[in-house]
Amino acid sequence: MAESATSAPAVVTGGAGAIGSVLVHHLRRAGQSVQVLDNFSSGRREFLADLAHDRGLTIREVDLRSPPPLEAFRGAKVVWHLAANPDIRLGTTEPRTDLEHGTIATFNVLEAARKADVPRVAFSSSSVVYGFPTQFPTSEAYGPLLPQSLYGASKLASEGLVSAYAHCYGLKGFIFRFANIIGPTMTHGVIFDFVEKLKRDPHRLEVLGDGRQAKSYLWVEDCVDAMRTVEAKATDPVNVYNLSCHDRISVREIAERTVKAMGGRATIHYTGGDRGWAGDVPQQLLSIEKLEALGWKPTWESSEAVDRAIAAFARPPAG
Amino acid sequence: MAESATSAPAVVTGGAGAIGSVLVHHLRRAGQSVQVLDNFSSGRREFLADLAHDRGLTIREVDLRSPPPLEAFRGAKVVWHLAANPDIRLGTTEPRTDLEHGTIATFNVLEAARKADVPRVAFSSSSVVYGFPTQFPTSEAYGPLLPQSLYGASKLASEGLVSAYAHCYGLKGFIFRFANIIGPTMTHGVIFDFVEKLKRDPHRLEVLGDGRQAKSYLWVEDCVDAMRTVEAKATDPVNVYNLSCHDRISVREIAERTVKAMGGRATIHYTGGDRGWAGDVPQQLLSIEKLEALGWKPTWESSEAVDRAIAAFARPPAG
Numbered sequence: 246m247a248e249s250a251t252s253a254p255a256v257v258t259g260g261a262g263a264i265g266s267v268l269v270h271h272l273r274r275a276g277q278s279v280q281v282l283d284n285f286s287s288g289r290r291e292f293l294a295d296l297a298h299d300r301g302l303t304i305r306e307v308d309l310r311s312p313p314p315l316e317a318f319r320g321a322k323v324v325w326h327l328a329a330n331p332d333i334r335l336g337t338t339e340p341r342t343d344l345e346h347g348t349i350a351t352f353n354v355l356e357a358a359r360k361a362d363v364p365r366v367a368f369s370s371s372s373v374v375y376g377f378p379t380q381f382p383t384s385e386a387y388g389p390l391l392p393q394s395l396y397g398a399s400k401l402a403s404e405g406l407v408s409a410y411a412h413c414y415g416l417k418g419f420i421f422r423f424a425n426i427i428g429p430t431m432t433h434g435v436i437f438d439f440v441e442k443l444k445r446d447p448h449r450l451e452v453l454g455d456g457r458q459a460k461s462y463l464w465v466e467d468c469v470d471a472m473r474t475v476e477a478k479a480t481d482p483v484n485v486y487n488l489s490c491h492d493r494i495s496v497r498e499i500a501e502r503t504v505k506a507m508g509g510r511a512t513i514h515y516t517g518g519d520r521g522w523a524g525d526v527p528q529q530l531l532s533i534e535k536l537e538a539l540g541w542k543p544t545w546e547s548s549e550a551v552d553r554a555i556a557a558f559a560r561p562p563a564g
Numbered sequence: 565m566a567e568s569a570t571s572a573p574a575v576v577t578g579g580a581g582a583i584g585s586v587l588v589h590h591l592r593r594a595g596q597s598v599q600v601l602d603n604f605s606s607g608r609r610e611f612l613a614d615l616a617h618d619r620g621l622t623i624r625e626v627d628l629r630s631p632p633p634l635e636a637f638r639g640a641k642v643v644w645h646l647a648a649n650p651d652i653r654l655g656t657t658e659p660r661t662d663l664e665h666g667t668i669a670t671f672n673v674l675e676a677a678r679k680a681d682v683p684r685v686a687f688s689s690s691s692v693v694y695g696f697p698t699q700f701p702t703s704e705a706y707g708p709l710l711p712q713s714l715y716g717a718s719k720l721a722s723e724g725l726v727s728a729y730a731h732c733y734g735l736k737g738f739i740f741r742f743a744n745i746i747g748p749t750m751t752h753g754v755i756f757d758f759v760e761k762l763k764r765d766p767h768r769l770e771v772l773g774d775g776r777q778a779k780s781y782l783w784v785e786d787c788v789d790a791m792r793t794v795e796a797k798a799t800d801p802v803n804v805y806n807l808s809c810h811d812r813i814s815v816r817e818i819a820e821r822t823v824k825a826m827g828g829r830a831t832i833h834y835t836g837g838d839r840g841w842a843g844d845v846p847q848q849l850l851s852i853e854k855l856e857a858l859g860w861k862p863t864w865e866s867s868e869a870v871d872r873a874i875a876a877f878a879r880p881p882a883g
Contacts, residue, residue: 284636336732346723349663385708387708388704389707390727391727394730395725398725398728399724402717402724405693405716409713412710423638
């Protein structure tokens with residue numbers, strides 16, 4: 246008997262995005278029907294193109310700055326709320342972006358979940374809620390949380406909303422503080438930028454900052470696997486988990502690996518300064534002890550994930 | 565030469581409110597001209613009535629859900645952003661209230677400060693950002709921050725916005741995590757409620773919960789003094805401080821003190837349960853080590869502040 250997406254066990258906001266589309270594929274392989282809500286500003290229909298005839302999947306174009314249609318939520322067992330502005334830098338020049346596409350969108354999703362009696366909401370937060378932490382690796386209990394960007398502020402705001410809805414209305418909440426998540430569906434980020442720059446000019450790569458910024462990079466399939474592990478196993482009213490691997494890699498090393506993979510002809514120029522842009526966090530290393538206590542391990546560490554991402558993007562530059 | 569409020573060194577949002585109006589009096593006594601922005605939903609003109617002919621004070625009726633007039637901010641040295649929905653319980657039945665009057669209002673105030681080049685923003689957060697902490701006294705470094713109410717979520721969201729604006733645009737930020745602030749200008753809260761109930765029925769006092777909820781109560785003049793101390797002395801880009809006294813007092817003891825002060829004729833009835841309402845935080849005790857390191861001490865501890873507040877409200881009940 247065919248599944249019906251009209252009673253979807255899962256709603257995925259941002260389901261056409263870099264991470265959401267991978268989650269949708271995982272959920273479909275697990276036999277769950279899925280409702281995708283996406284505004285297609287950074288999400289892409291091609292990421293779900295192979296599921297075009299899948300009757301277990303419904304895709305709706307929805308702008309979450311307004312309350313979404315409740316019928317998309319009715320009967321759902323869980324909402325995976327991944328929709329957001331993915332470009333941290335944009336918030337500095339357009340401060341309303343993260344308020345509207347982050348905080349207000351999360352509020353509208355939680356209201357829909359409450360009204361439609363969805364019992365579980367899982368939310369993609371970020372390590373940027375830690376601001377510039379003074380402890381590495383940084384655990385989920387670190388405070389005070391002083392985000393450096395409007396994007397980080399909207400992630401912290403959304404965490405608070407998930408917590409309040411969980412405690413006031415009996416939802417179960419899951420909060421994932423992501424490291425840098427990378428994979429073939431990326432549409433922004435440092436590796437994507439380096440590859441694009443080298444395609445335009447194979448002889449010169451400009452790097453923002455001094456290249457010493459160092460962060461963890463988690464492969465997107467590992468990320469989705471960790472999300473599903475936490476959602477399946479964590480039992481508190483609100484469950485906050487860092488999602489990362491064990492090591493980190495510097496921007497300098499990423500630049501050198503990208504240049505090498507793309508033919509090795511480019512010289513690298515650093516703009517200087519300890520961060521790439523206002524609001525950038527130069528150092529990041531997350532404790533994943535809490536996640537590992539659930540029995541989860543990453544398949545790939547940062548350098549392996551970076552090499553896989555470069556390979557997915559890089560083709561020999563023209564000229 | 566008379567001061568001109570058109571170049572006010574201080575903007576006070578919520579300046580007609582229970583705490584804001586006391587701050588305004590302090591600032592005027594210190595010779596600072598003041599622009600008050602208030603929507604007068606819980607603020608009251610009578611709290612500033614004695615300053616009606618004060619040329620150093622300008623009062624504007626402003627709804628901060630929309631961007632406020634920039635001319636109110638031009639020339640200001642500091643914005644004290646105290647405007648908010650003061651009723652934590654309201655958020656449970658009207659979830660949009662705290663999003664709009666908390667988070668969005670804070671965003672609009674920060675945007676105005678940025679556009680008008682105001683270098684300092686001081687914000688009244690709350691101990692409710694800690695949710696149900698597991699450590700007492702709770703320090704500013706406690707985490708994760710899992711607020712229990714929509715009000716708490718809006719305070720956490722606003723803290724994140726202050727931090728992001730400080731780091732992205734070079735504002736200096738001051739975040740005050742208030743204990744329960746009490747004084748003669750209160751228009752809500754447990755003591756206000758008890759006195760009002762006893763005025764209506766001097767024979768019976770119903771208390772929400774089992775009466776064992778215990779929190780710290782800071783006298784409003786002490787609160788304003790601590791705010792001004794932090795704003796004058798703290799030097800980080802973002803400065804987070806608990807504002808409280810050293811001890812706490814139970815709801816049961818507050819009920820008994822209120823009944824006694826109002827004639828002692830009422831019997832007290834407890835509705836039961838470990839908290840007064842969904843979203844209530846039953847136990848609160850804040851570390852004020854960081855505040856004391858600035859040389860500040862409270863004049864009154866919780867029980868003294870409670871007795872002063874009861875005395876300010878209680879008149880012999882009719883009948």
